[in-house]
Amino acid sequence: MKKFVCLALCLVMFSALSLGLVACVQNPETTDSLVVYNWADYIYDYEEDFKAYYKNITGKNIEISYVTFDTNETMITKITKGDSTVDVMCPSEYAIQKLLETDWLVPLNYFDEQQYAKDISNKQNYVHNSKYIDQNIVNKIDEAFGEIAVGDKTVSMLDYMVPYMYGTLGILYNKVQFQQLGIYDVETLNKANWGILFNDDGNGNLLSQGLDGSILMKDSIRDSYAATLFYLKQSGKLQGTKYQDMPIGQLINAVDDTLIDLCKDVLTAQKSQLFGYEVDFGKDDLLKGNAMVDLAWSGDALYAYEESWNDDLNNGEGDYELSYYVPNGAGNIWFDGWVIPKTYNPEHTEAIKLFINFLNDPVSAAANMCEIGYTSAVDPEVVRGNADAMAVLAECYLVHGYAKDDNGDLLAEEHCDYETLAEFEEYFFDNYNEIDNSNWRYPFKFSPDSSPYKRDITTLGVMRDFGQNNKKVVTMWGYVRSAGVSALPLLLWTLAVIAVVAIVIAIVLLCKHLKGRYVVLSK
Amino acid sequence: MNKKLKFRFSRKALAYPYMAFLILFVVVPLVMILINAFITDGNKIGFDNFVEFFSDAGGGLTVLGNSLIIGFVTTLLCLVIGYPVAYFLAKYHASNNVLVLMFILPMWVNFLIRTLSTKTIFLAMDLELGMGTVLFGMVYNYLPYMILPLHTTLVSIDKRLIEASEDLGASKGTVLVKTIFPLSLPGVVSGITMTFIPAISTFAISEILSVSKIYLFGDAINMHFSKATNSFGVGSVMSLVMLVLVIVSNLFTSLNEEEVRSVL
Numbered sequence: 026m027k028k029f030v031c032l033a034l035c036l037v038m039f040s041a042l043s044l045g046l047v048a049c050v051q052n053p054e055t056t057d058s059l060v061v062y063n064w065a066d067y068i069y070d071y072e073e074d075f076k077a078y079y080k081n082i083t084g085k086n087i088e089i090s091y092v093t094f095d096t097n098e099t100m101i102t103k104i105t106k107g108d109s110t111v112d113v114m115c116p117s118e119y120a121i122q123k124l125l126e127t128d129w130l131v132p133l134n135y136f137d138e139q140q141y142a143k144d145i146s147n148k149q150n151y152v153h154n155s156k157y158i159d160q161n162i163v164n165k166i167d168e169a170f171g172e173i174a175v176g177d178k179t180v181s182m183l184d185y186m187v188p189y190m191y192g193t194l195g196i197l198y199n200k201v202q203f204q205q206l207g208i209y210d211v212e213t214l215n216k217a218n219w220g221i222l223f224n225d226d227g228n229g230n231l232l233s234q235g236l237d238g239s240i241l242m243k244d245s246i247r248d249s250y251a252a253t254l255f256y257l258k259q260s261g262k263l264q265g266t267k268y269q270d271m272p273i274g275q276l277i278n279a280v281d282d283t284l285i286d287l288c289k290d291v292l293t294a295q296k297s298q299l300f301g302y303e304v305d306f307g308k309d310d311l312l313k314g315n316a317m318v319d320l321a322w323s324g325d326a327l328y329a330y331e332e333s334w335n336d337d338l339n340n341g342e343g344d345y346e347l348s349y350y351v352p353n354g355a356g357n358i359w360f361d362g363w364v365i366p367k368t369y370n371p372e373h374t375e376a377i378k379l380f381i382n383f384l385n386d387p388v389s390a391a392a393n394m395c396e397i398g399y400t401s402a403v404d405p406e407v408v409r410g411n412a413d414a415m416a417v418l419a420e421c422y423l424v425h426g427y428a429k430d431d432n433g434d435l436l437a438e439e440h441c442d443y444e445t446l447a448e449f450e451e452y453f454f455d456n457y458n459e460i461d462n463s464n465w466r467y468p469f470k471f472s473p474d475s476s477p478y479k480r481d482i483t484t485l486g487v488m489r490d491f492g493q494n495n496k497k498v499v500t501m502w503g504y505v506r507s508a509g510v511s512a513l514p515l516l517l518w519t520l521a522v523i524a525v526v527a528i529v530i531a532i533v534l535l536c537k538h539l540k541g542r543y544v545v546l547s548k
Numbered sequence: 549m550n551k552k553l554k555f556r557f558s559r560k561a562l563a564y565p566y567m568a569f570l571i572l573f574v575v576v577p578l579v580m581i582l583i584n585a586f587i588t589d590g591n592k593i594g595f596d597n598f599v600e601f602f603s604d605a606g607g608g609l610t611v612l613g614n615s616l617i618i619g620f621v622t623t624l625l626c627l628v629i630g631y632p633v634a635y636f637l638a639k640y641h642a643s644n645n646v647l648v649l650m651f652i653l654p655m656w657v658n659f660l661i662r663t664l665s666t667k668t669i670f671l672a673m674d675l676e677l678g679m680g681t682v683l684f685g686m687v688y689n690y691l692p693y694m695i696l697p698l699h700t701t702l703v704s705i706d707k708r709l710i711e712a713s714e715d716l717g718a719s720k721g722t723v724l725v726k727t728i729f730p731l732s733l734p735g736v737v738s739g740i741t742m743t744f745i746p747a748i749s750t751f752a753i754s755e756i757l758s759v760s761k762i763y764l765f766g767d768a769i770n771m772h773f774s775k776a777t778n779s780f781g782v783g784s785v786m787s788l789v790m791l792v793l794v795i796v797s798n799l800f801t802s803l804n805e806e807e808v809r810s811v812l
Contacts, residue, residue, distance in 0.1 A: 098777055238676075244760055246776055301677070301759020310759070315671055491777075496589070499776040500606040506763040506771070507607025512617035515679060519621050 056086040059376040062100065062114035064361070065093040067190075069396035071389065078383050079376070087376055104366050105129060112369045113377045117361050118170070119247075119490040121186055124364065125173050130185045131365040135381065154385035155187070159404040161469040161482065162188050165358060168274055169487035187381050188402035190393070191360035192323035193468050193485070194248055195351035196221055197307075197330075199317045201338065206235040214461050215478040218352035219256035221318055223291065224298045227260065237298055241310060241319040244302040246502045248357070251277055251488055252320050253288045255355040262287065273355045273486035280494040285501050292505040302506075308332070311347060321349065322359075323465055324399040350461035351468055353480040357488055358468060360402065387414040395421035405454050405467050415446065424449045578791075584784035597781035601789075608768060608786060615765035618679075619748035622686040623694075626743045627736065629687070630694035634735075635728075637695075638702035648699060655692050663689070663756045670757070677758050685757040686747050693746070694739040701735025702728070741797045749790055765790065 057079075072089060079087045092111065094100040097120035103109050105127070116124065124130050135155050163183065170182035198221065203209035208217075216227040222240060226232040243249055254277060256262075263269050268276055268284065300316040308329040310316045321329070326349035338344035363381050383389055390403035391414035401408070408414045419427035425441040443449040457464045462478050464470045468485060491498055588596040601608045637647055654662065663685055670681050705728060713727045751766030760767070765786065772783030 096774070241759070244775065296761070299759075299761065301761050303759065306756075306759075313671075493589075495776075495778055499772070499779045499782075500600065502776070503606030503608065503611075503768060503771065505607075506760075507611045507614075507768070510614060510679075510762055511610075512614040512621075512679070515621055515683070516617045519624065 056088055057083075057373065057376050058088045058090070059113070059373050059380060060090045060092065060111045060370075061380065062092050062094065062104075062109070062111035064115060065095060067093075067115065067361075067397060068384075069389075069392040071383075071392070074389070074392075075380065075383050078386075079379055082379060083375065104368070107368065110368050110370070111366060112373045113363055113365055113380060115189055115361050115363050118166070118182075118359055118487060121182060121362060121364055122170060122173060122490050124366070125175055125180065125182060125185060128175055129367055131367055131369065132180075132184050133187065133363075133365060133378075133381075134184055135187045135378075154382050154403075157385050157387060157390075157403045157407045158188060159402055159469070162191055162358075162360060162402050165482075165485065165487055166360070166362075169278075169489060186362035186364045187385065188360050188362045189384065190324075190397065190399040190401055191358060192399045193351045193465065194251060194320070194322060194357040194359070195326065195349055195463075195465065197311060197319045197321035197326045197347060197349045199311060199314070199346060200344075200348045201335075201346050202235075202239075202314070202317045206233045208233050208236075209460060211460055211462060211478070214350070215353055218259045218354055219252055220260055221352075222252060222320055223256055223260075223295050225256070225260060229260065236317060239300050239315075239317040240295075240298050241300050241303050241307050241316045242295070243307070243320040244304045246498055247488060247491070248320060248322075249292070249502070250280075250288060250498055251357045253291055254284065255352065255357075257284075257287055257291060259352070259354045262291070273484055275486075276355075277357060277486040278489045280491050280498065282497065285494070285497050289501045289505060292501075293508045296505070296509050323349065323468075324397065326465065327398040348458060348461060349465045350458065350463040351465060351485075353462060353478045354484055356468070356485045358485040359488065362402075387411040388417060390414065391417040392421075394418070400466055405470075409450065409454060415450075418453065419443075419446055419449060422449055422453070581784045581787050581791075584780045585788055586781075588781050589778070597785045600782050601785045606782065607763075608782070611763055611768045612765050612786075612789065614763075615748045618683065618686065618764065619744050622683065622690060622747040623740055623744045625683075625687045626691050626694040627739065630691055630698055630739065631736075634695050634698035634702055637699055638705075651695055652692055654688075659689055660752065660756075663753055667756050677761070679758070679762055681757045682754050682762045685753045686750070689753060690743045690747055693742040697738040697742060698732065698735040701732045705731045737801050741801050745794055745797060748793065 072091075075089070076087055079085065092109065094103070097117050100114065100116055101120055101123060104111070104114070104124070121130070166183055166186075166188065167181065172179045173182060196219070200209060208214070213226070213232075214221070217225065217232050218227060220227050221232065221236075222242065224232050224236045224240060243252075255273075258268070258273075258276060266283070268279065271279060300310065303310065303319065307316075307319045307321065308325060311319055311329060312333055326347075330345055330347050330349055333346040334343060335346050336343045338346065363384070365377060369377070384393070385403055387403055387408045388411065390401035391408055391411075394401050394408075395418055408418075416427055420429065422428075423436065423440070423442040424446055425438045425444050426435065426446070428436040428441050430436050430440075438444065443452065454467065455464065455470070456466060457470075462476055462480075469482060585597055586593050586595070588594060600606065604610060633651065637651070666685055666688065667677070667681075670677060675681060709731070710723055710727055713723050718726065748764075749766045749769075751764060751770045754760070754762045754764045754767055769783055769786045769790070772779040772786065776783075
């Protein structure tokens with residue numbers, strides 16, 4: 026009996042060992058790996074979906090290391106100093122430009138139809154979803170970054186990157202307070218344009234007394250510079266200069282001493298109108314009513330907008346308190362894209378391309394838009410035409426018939442935000458505000474021809490890296506921030522108080538001294 | 549046996565981990581700041597950053613001046629408010645630690661939360677956020693740093709010296725001015741340094757309590773490092789200036805009691 030147990034035990038141990046060995050031997054063959062470097066909170070919970078997608082196409086498993094960064098600057102430093110080795114990463118447009126110029130990127134040829142067939146059956150080639158990407162954003166990228174000098178050759182950024190998400194810079198404002206001030210109408214808003222940030226009605230007059238001290242500016246050098254430049258153009262302050270007729274795409278990148286000085290003056294004058302500068306607290310200040318206007322990015326604006334639902338508005342039917350728009354004459358559009366740094370692991374090439382492909386699938390795009398709030402570079406019509414993608418969005422936005430509760434049951438109608446898919450689609454894709462005249466989620470969907478303030482695609486510019494002029498802009502910003510603030514009165518008041526106190530003490534002491542003497546004398 | 553290879557464990561060895569920490573996280577960063585201060589545009593070496601800062605083109609000197617004034621006023625207010633508090637705590641409740649605790653209690657709440665709440669209160673009171681609110685926030689946040697060293701020194705003053713001066717006919721006021729205050733000078737000095745240095749380098753308080761309208765030296769350094777691209781150079785020069793201020797005030801603290809008295 027004992028012998029048998031011993032034998033059985035040996036057998037079990039042996040089989041366990043051999044299983045383990047097999048597992049060890051098999052693992053490296055079937056599991057690929059990939060290192061992704063992305064902004065924090067800039068992707069949905071993609072891991073399971075991507076693993077399934079990868080297995081489906083290649084038959085292999087994949088392990089993903091996911092690392093995040095907070096600013097383009099940290100990302101660039103880490104990559105170029107060799108602190109971390111990543112396969113694929115997602116910087117902003119100007120950071121991609123910088124990396125390209127310093128020859129840090131590997132060509133992707135994602136848009137080259139010739140090189141990669143769209144054939145799933147042939148695993149040597151890559152399925153690519155470039156056909157899904159919005160042609161408008163592709164054109165914009167080509168317009169701004171079509172010719173970048175790298176060493177002695179000229180390259181196009183599109184050969185090195187795949188756009189991921191994009192957004193605009195615009196004005197987030199409190200609709201209700203604007204109504205109270207009597208400035209919430211098509212005419213006023215579209216005439217004032219970027220002047221709203223400067224309390225200027227577009228003709229150089231004060232827009233509204235009530236806006237005084239309720240304007241927030243973004244504590245971001247590039248964005249504030251761009252907004253100021255747009256204001257300069259639209260309020261005619263560039264009249265008579267060579268910048269007067271420059272297209273926005275050029276003007277935004279024509280950084281020079283003249284423009285920087287003009288911005289400096291306007292920004293310094295603006296300070297008296299401001300509630301303050303913000304980075305993170307702007308949304309809160311607007312929602313709480315501390316400020317009425319803020320310079321904002323579309324994704325942040327979306328978040329604030331959806332938070333601002335108020336049941337009491339609109340005669341009890343409820344409405345959003347905040348609104349966001351890109352003024353019609355000029356605007357900035359920015360984007361982030363996937364690139365491969367030169368230090369990547371060439372063995373991971375397949376995984377990299379499949380990862381990018383996966384993200385440009387309409388379903389992944391829908392999931393990302395739901396999670397992040399910015400606009401995916403995938404064409405809205407493609408998302409709209411894809412039933413699976415629409416189901417993802419509908420569940421996320423609580424559309425009746427799609428939204429589920431924690432147990433997986435369909436939500437009752439009264440708990441849903443939208444009754445039908447059509448109603449939701451209209452909100453999501455065609456959310457055109459007639460008053461401020463904009464569709465902010467899809468800025469390329471232009472206002473209707475009937476609108477007197479019709480905008481077109483040329484009014485949106487992409488901002489390149491400031492390059493050599495960056496320093497001057499930083500100096501300008503430092504000057505603006507320090508201007509008009511003086512602690513000298515504080516010092517003088519303090520010295521005055523000290524002097525008064527000293528005099529009082531001196532008098533008291535003197536009195537005591539004299540009194541003492543008097544007492545002595547009288548004796 | 550080869551004696552050279554033998555590791556001799558002495559008490560000194562216990563300090564090595566911390567020495568390594570100091571070198572890695574204090575000395576190395578300082579050296580990097582020093583190097584960065586001389587680098588412009590990523591590759592050029594020169595004094596460009598110093599010229600940029602000391603020419604005040606970016607408002608750096610103005611900001612430094614403002615910060616020094618606000619730091620001075622904050623410290624003065626902390627001293628004026630903190631000294632009586634520390635004095636009475638030491639005099640009447642030397643053994644009562646609960647009372648001391650009450651004054652340190654605000655420090656247990658995260659200072660960002662405290663400052664954000666202060667902002668909300670000011671807004672609810674319809675006060676305009678600006679220099680006044682920033683000053684309030686500074687005094688509010690740094691007062692405990694003034695009270696604690698003062699309290700420690702005042703408690704440790706030898707009671708017999710006070711009794712002696714009273715026995716020799718000094719009035720209460722004279723005892724305070726001529727015996728207690730001179731004996732508490734070391735506490736005053738360390739209280740001043742513990743308040744003044746943080747007060748001139750802070751950026752969160754001014755950012756929150758003036759919605760970034762009051763722009764202090766800490767804000768400026770922060771801007772150059774985290775909000776601007778390729779501006780580490782000027783930021784490093786500012787950090788060096790800050791460092792010089794810290795060293796000067798530390799020299800002031802390290803003077804012994806006798807010297808302090810002669811300086812004041």
